[in-house]
Amino acid sequence: MNLAVSRGASFSAxxxxxxxxxxRIVDNAEICTYxxxxxxxxxxxxxxxxxxxxxxxxxxxxxxxxxARRAMExxxxxxxxxxxxxxxxxxxxxxxxxxxxxxxxxxxxxxxAAFDISAACAGFCYGTAMADSFVRSGASKYVLVVxxxxxxxxxxxxxxxxxxxxxxxxxxxxxxxxxxxxIGPVVWGSDGEQAPLIQQTEPWDRALVKAEGDAGDPHWxxxxxxxxxxxKWAAYTMSKTAAEALDAAGVSPDDLDxxxxxxxxxxxxxxxxxxxxxxxxxxxxxxxxxxxxTSAASIPLALEALLDSGEAKSGQTCLIIGFGAGLVxxxxxxxxx
Amino acid sequence: xxTTEEVRTDLAEIVNEVAGVPADDVxxxxxxxxxxxxxxxxxxxxxxAAEEKFGVSIxxxxxxxxxxxxxxxxxxxxxxx
Numbered sequence: 001m002n003l004a005v006s007r008g009a010s011f012s013a014x015x016x017x018x019x020x021x022x023x024r025i026v027d028n029a030e031i032c033t034y035x036x037x038x039x040x041x042x043x044x045x046x047x048x049x050x051x052x053x054x055x056x057x058x059x060x061x062x063x064x065x066x067x068a069r070r071a072m073e074x075x076x077x078x079x080x081x082x083x084x085x086x087x088x089x090x091x092x093x094x095x096x097x098x099x100x101x102x103x104x105x106x107x108x109x110x111x112x113a114a115f116d117i118s119a120a121c122a123g124f125c126y127g128t129a130m131a132d133s134f135v136r137s138g139a140s141k142y143v144l145v146v147x148x149x150x151x152x153x154x155x156x157x158x159x160x161x162x163x164x165x166x167x168x169x170x171x172x173x174x175x176x177x178x179x180x181x182x183i184g185p186v187v188w189g190s191d192g193e194q195a196p197l198i199q200q201t202e203p204w205d206r207a208l209v210k211a212e213g214d215a216g217d218p219h220w221x222x223x224x225x226x227x228x229x230x231x232k233w234a235a236y237t238m239s240k241t242a243a244e245a246l247d248a249a250g251v252s253p254d255d256l257d258x259x260x261x262x263x264x265x266x267x268x269x270x271x272x273x274x275x276x277x278x279x280x281x282x283x284x285x286x287x288x289x290x291x292x293x294t295s296a297a298s299i300p301l302a303l304e305a306l307l308d309s310g311e312a313k314s315g316q317t318c319l320i321i322g323f324g325a326g327l328v329x330x331x332x333x334x335x336x337x
Numbered sequence: 338x339x340t341t342e343e344v345r346t347d348l349a350e351i352v353n354e355v356a357g358v359p360a361d362d363v364x365x366x367x368x369x370x371x372x373x374x375x376x377x378x379x380x381x382x383x384x385x386a387a388e389e390k391f392g393v394s395i396x397x398x399x400x401x402x403x404x405x406x407x408x409x410x411x412x413x414x415x416x417x418x
Contacts, residue, residue, distance in 0.1 A: 228378070
């Protein structure tokens, strides 16, 4: 006898995006009370003017639900239609259960397949690739992909190399069947050899042991990063990945309308733009200026910002690419909802 | 074999494109960080572009010793010969 297999839609697309930005705005002047720096240095080094840090009530759950509701409204999809929830985060502080399950139930996506993924700043692009596959294979009909972080929980405020960068927020997208292709092939991968470049400083068990022993140490593990080699990798190796994603989608730099890389650093965005030789007319996501680097949330938040402002329009082609701790990366061309 | 001035000119064009420094300011005696206000991220781009332009390899351990434009030009000339 032959096993039945699932068959899905011919094409998938992002049907709507939504974001949640924490209330508290933290400007560079405040950051400079924690590190010896200046507003000018921070702006020049990263392009960041202000960022958002989540308050106690703005939990990973709360921000994800808010972003998801916006995305579903714009997608015109009811919670009950969502059958799969993928949440990309590195700052959900429970090993288990995955936050995707409680997000699904709070939203009313009752019984949805739900899981978290850990793919750092490439998380939204990993999630989008998976959602595209699920819709086209028939595993899912409507997938909610969320990128959410409370990086401020894991940032050493006195680390001069990261204190000004990391921030909080959530972005979500609803992905479902489409009559036209809406999500291009993903170009993705990893480089575990370079894992030490961006890492949590120590595992929880070591941190907890220290906590009992030495009250003076900063024993809450934080995220550390070797900025210069990461910049080089992002500006050049990731530009090659981005070019491959364009090629895989059959979109040339001249055909591209919008470019939204992970909002790691404005200098990386500029370097990638140059390396890709994108024409001046391409609209570029620069949400980092007022949002900071929110890892998995950064791409959907930047997409929302461009669509809300009208700088980018529904139906335009957009290259998204995420890259980060792992090292991991994923990029694809999408059609904007 | 390009002359020292030709290498300097090409490097100046790179520095101008990456960091917006006027090409005429990129003289041999100038320090990248102190005189030209070029930070470490821009140096990554400049080194990368120089590798491409001049067909040389500038590993990280060497790159960090290139403090002045003259240092970079001398390195490129040695590496290209």
